[in-house]
Amino acid sequence: MINPMDLTGKRILVTGASSGIGACTSRLLSQLGASLVLLDINENGLAHTLSQLAGEGHGSKVINLINTEQIEEVIKEIIQTYGTFDGFVHCAGIAPMRPFHMSKKEDVQKVLDINFYSFIEISRVLTKVRGGFRAGGSIVVMSSTASIHGKPTKIAYSASKAAIDAAIRCMTVELKSKKIRINSVMPSWVRTQMFTSYVEHYPDSAEIREINDKQYLGVSEPSEVANVIAFLLSDATKTITGTTILMDGGILQG
Numbered sequence: 108m109i110n111p112m113d114l115t116g117k118r119i120l121v122t123g124a125s126s127g128i129g130a131c132t133s134r135l136l137s138q139l140g141a142s143l144v145l146l147d148i149n150e151n152g153l154a155h156t157l158s159q160l161a162g163e164g165h166g167s168k169v170i171n172l173i174n175t176e177q178i179e180e181v182i183k184e185i186i187q188t189y190g191t192f193d194g195f196v197h198c199a200g201i202a203p204m205r206p207f208h209m210s211k212k213e214d215v216q217k218v219l220d221i222n223f224y225s226f227i228e229i230s231r232v233l234t235k236v237r238g239g240f241r242a243g244g245s246i247v248v249m250s251s252t253a254s255i256h257g258k259p260t261k262i263a264y265s266a267s268k269a270a271i272d273a274a275i276r277c278m279t280v281e282l283k284s285k286k287i288r289i290n291s292v293m294p295s296w297v298r299t300q301m302f303t304s305y306v307e308h309y310p311d312s313a314e315i316r317e318i319n320d321k322q323y324l325g326v327s328e329p330s331e332v333a334n335v336i337a338f339l340l341s342d343a344t345k346t347i348t349g350t351t352i353l354m355d356g357g358i359l360q361g
């Protein structure tokens with residue numbers, strides 16, 4: 108049987124792989140035949156995800172992506188150890204809530220560094236180093252409807268996701284000669300720890316009421332996001348680049 112999302116023989120780097128969307132995506136990509144290198148700050152979580160992967164030849168590395176100055180050396184080491192990559196998926200991210208009037212530079216900078224700048228730096232090194240990234244490879248990064256949907260307390264998070272959506276369009280143009288595709292995935296809420304702890308803490312919030320009222324297709328499951336990521340990494344989407352796939356359960360359509 109033909110599987111248009113077959114990833115056999117592809118080597119893919121995944122950040123945020125220890126939990127949520129990153130862990131779910133890692134499991135799916137391995138089932139589709141990819142060999143993976145997983146990155147995350149959480150050592151135990153990484154080991155757990157690694158133990159759940161199908162196939163062999165996977166690896167992992169603990170890294171705190173806030174230390175952006177260390178990224179170049181770590182990625183170069185990874186390329187030396189594992190070889191050329193065909194794909195990169197950036198799922199690492201944080202989503203702290205902080206009102207505008209309490210948002211100081213260091214608070215905003217932290218979110219931008221982890222969510223946005225680490226993505227730029229990993230992509231930069233992977234695609235610059237000789238033998239780092241295959242021509243025709245694919246990069247996928249997690250955006251969010253926060254990129255285009257104004258909400259209280261989400262200044263830094265929204266800015267980090269809007270930065271991602273803007274940057275991928277420029278990166279695509281600059282990497283044109285290598286035919287490297289770059290796309291982002293823009294869900295509304297996804298049923299991960301990020302969502303369940305929010306529901307626990309703020310069950311009666313305007314945000315939860317809005318989901319119940321307007322997100323008529325429901326909250327996305329991590330597996331659905333993983334499917335979209337795998338689709339964008341696969342040869343089924345050889346001409347999709349510089350775009351953002353919205354998966355909002357209908358919430359933005361009102």
Ligand SMILES: NC(=O)c1ccc[n+]([C@@H]2O[C@H](COP(=O)([O-])OP(=O)(O)OC[C@H]3O[C@@H](n4cnc5c(N)ncnc54)[C@H](OP(=O)(O)O)[C@@H]3O)[C@@H](O)[C@H]2O)c1
Nearest residue numbers: 123126127128148149171172199200249251296297299301
């Ligand atoms: N869940 C949603 O509703 C939703 C909606 C739209 C977009 N997204 C986006 O999707 C992505 C994944 O979200 P998720 O729900 O799967 O969240 P998650 O379960 O919290 O996963 C994020 C991962 O990033 C890791 N991480 C955090 N800070 C890091 C750092 N400094 N260095 C390296 N790794 C770090 C986390 O490690 P620890 O577990 O140790 O912190 C975690 O494994 C994020 O970019 C998020 O913004 C999520």
